[in-house]
Amino acid sequence: MNDAESTGRGVDHRVVARRVLIRYRVMAYTTAVLLIVLVFVGIPLQVFAGQPDVVKVVGTLHGYLYLVYLWVALDLTRKLRVPLGPMLLVLLAGTVPFCAFVAERWLTRRYERSAGPAPDVAVVDQTGR
Amino acid sequence: MTAPTRRLPVDRRWTSRRALLCHAVLVVWVPGCTLATWWQVNIARSGDSLGWIYSVMWPCFAVFATVLWWNLIHDDPDTVGARGLRRLQQQAEATPHEDEAAPDDAIARAEAEDAELADYNAYLAELRRGPDSKTWRRR
Numbered sequence: 001m002n003d004a005e006s007t008g009r010g011v012d013h014r015v016v017a018r019r020v021l022i023r024y025r026v027m028a029y030t031t032a033v034l035l036i037v038l039v040f041v042g043i044p045l046q047v048f049a050g051q052p053d054v055v056k057v058v059g060t061l062h063g064y065l066y067l068v069y070l071w072v073a074l075d076l077t078r079k080l081r082v083p084l085g086p087m088l089l090v091l092l093a094g095t096v097p098f099c100a101f102v103a104e105r106w107l108t109r110r111y112e113r114s115a116g117p118a119p120d121v122a123v124v125d126q127t128g129r
Numbered sequence: 130m131t132a133p134t135r136r137l138p139v140d141r142r143w144t145s146r147r148a149l150l151c152h153a154v155l156v157v158w159v160p161g162c163t164l165a166t167w168w169q170v171n172i173a174r175s176g177d178s179l180g181w182i183y184s185v186m187w188p189c190f191a192v193f194a195t196v197l198w199w200n201l202i203h204d205d206p207d208t209v210g211a212r213g214l215r216r217l218q219q220q221a222e223a224t225p226h227e228d229e230a231a232p233d234d235a236i237a238r239a240e241a242e243d244a245e246l247a248d249y250n251a252y253l254a255e256l257r258r259g260p261d262s263k264t265w266r267r268r
Binding site: 060064067071078084 | 147179182183186189190193196197200201217218
């Protein structure tokens with residue numbers, strides 16, 4: 001939002017740079033896939049086969065990538081002016097299997113609605129907002 | 130440009146219902162993270178080195194929550210949430226492209242604010258008009 005002011009081109013609040021959305025989507029898919037691997041492969045291996053290695057690696061990886069997810073999700077939800085409740089759900093979605101996919105779809109739709117097909121989007125992206 | 134921001138008076142910003150809720154959550158969350166950190170440090174000290182990794186992660190969660198809390202406290206009530214988004218969209222549609230005006234307007238506006246700049250621009254204009262002009266010292 002500060003970037004909009006610094007470009008000084010009268011960018012309205014609808015326009016959120018596509019890269020804010022893209023990096024959220026990348027992190028949503030990453031954490032979601034890792035969490036599915038963790039819950040549906042790692043934990044059965046640990047519990048039933050006594051092999052904790054997958055849990056150790058994927059668990060820590062998911063833990064730290066979830067921090068990154070939190071950060072980019074906070075950035076996107078605030079720029080899209082998502083109300084507090086849904087924002088918290090989006091943040092928590094990274095910890096429940098499959099929920100990050102739902103959150104990603106929902107936020108992408110919301111992004112498309114808010115950005116619209118306005119030509120401003122392309123202009124803003126080029127100015128490096 | 131950007132929507133005019135309306136800040137709540139400081140006392141209401143910190144004591145609105147929503148703010149109090151945020152304080153309450155933070156007051157529970159940060160000590161919770163501290164406990165979790167301590168728990169992981171103990172695990173790590175008792176031999177499972179994986180605990181060290183998690184004992185760094187929990188403070189990060191506490192920091193994140195604090196940043197989120199600060200952001201929420203300082204929200205502009207006119208621009209937050211779905212209603213704020215709608216309002217901003219209406220504003221943007223009502224005042225389309227104000228700064229795609231001719232660049233001359235921008236110069237004129239800047240000159241109006243800065244007499245020195247106006248003088249300098251007049252000087253440049255005189256220079257540009259060429260050597261025939263003998264009046265460039267007298268504005």
